[in-house]
Amino acid sequence: MREELTHLLYPRKCPGCGIVLPAGLLVCDECAEEFKQIEEPTCLICGRHITDERTERCYTCTNSERSNIFGISIFAYDDIMKKAMSDLKFHGQTDNADFFAAMAVSRAGSRIRSFDPCALIPVPVHKSRLRVRGYNQASLLCDRIGKLLGIPVVDDFLLRTRKTGFQKNLGNIMRKRNLDGAFSCNTRDYPKDVVTARLQRVLLVDDIYTTGSTMEHCSKELVKAGVAEVGLLSISISGGT
Numbered sequence: 149m150r151e152e153l154t155h156l157l158y159p160r161k162c163p164g165c166g167i168v169l170p171a172g173l174l175v176c177d178e179c180a181e182e183f184k185q186i187e188e189p190t191c192l193i194c195g196r197h198i199t200d201e202r203t204e205r206c207y208t209c210t211n212s213e214r215s216n217i218f219g220i221s222i223f224a225y226d227d228i229m230k231k232a233m234s235d236l237k238f239h240g241q242t243d244n245a246d247f248f249a250a251m252a253v254s255r256a257g258s259r260i261r262s263f264d265p266c267a268l269i270p271v272p273v274h275k276s277r278l279r280v281r282g283y284n285q286a287s288l289l290c291d292r293i294g295k296l297l298g299i300p301v302v303d304d305f306l307l308r309t310r311k312t313g314f315q316k317n318l319g320n321i322m323r324k325r326n327l328d329g330a331f332s333c334n335t336r337d338y339p340k341d342v343v344t345a346r347l348q349r350v351l352l353v354d355d356i357y358t359t360g361s362t363m364e365h366c367s368k369e370l371v372k373a374g375v376a377e378v379g380l381l382s383i384s385i386s387g388g389t
């Protein structure tokens with residue numbers, strides 16, 4: 149009943165085309181086909197599609213420092229996804245997170261369960277951005293995925309301690325530099341013994357994976373703080389090799 153009322157008052161819109169959806173649907177039939185899922189085989193470390201089945205890692209993960217043990221991504225970062233993500237991040241279309249979370253669970257739920265993470269950790273945004281936007285899209289994704297899989301979300305361990313410019317406007321080298329010192333772990337509330345006891349395996353979650361430098365900076369901090377195994381989940385990923 150409450151769900152029906154919510155639907156009447158705030159009808160859910162399709163994350164792809166924006167039409168009002170019948171109650172219970174998270175995407176319209178046409179757009180369900182349009183969102184392109186990442187095909188196998190995929191890079192072990194970032195989840196990007198790779199063409200050479202004999203290799204485990206994509207070109208970027210072979211040639212870059214990587215501290216996570218595996219990575220999964222769900223969708224290609226193409227035009228329809230760009231719009232759906234930007235609606236989620238900048239236009240208050242938070243319902244889109246329900247669709248992304250449901251797809252992540254149907255596609256990667258069993259892999260995530262077998263990793264058995266102690267917690268889901270969102271890639272944090274700086275608090276000044278949080279103030280403007282009102283929410284962190286990665287936290288919204290974590291909350292929904294956590295609820296569906298019964299995994300707790302920990303969002304006060306990994307912090308964004310320095311504000312950075314938007315990554316998308318920068319080249320690869322500047323991206324890396326832009327993020328130096330941007331993240332750190334809350335070691336006051338989570339000293340090493342607590343991390344060892346409670347956060348041995350964590351799944352780091354973000355909306356978009358581009359060069360991987362954001363997630364690598366986060367993953368490195370987590371490992372430094374005592375996490376033994378970091379897995380990555382991104383909803384969408386750009387490019388492919």
Ligand SMILES: [Zn+2]
Pocket residue numbers: 162163164165166167175176177178179180
């Ligand atoms: Zn649609």
Ligand SMILES: [Zn+2]
Pocket residue numbers: 191192193194195196205206207208209210
């Ligand atoms: Zn890769």
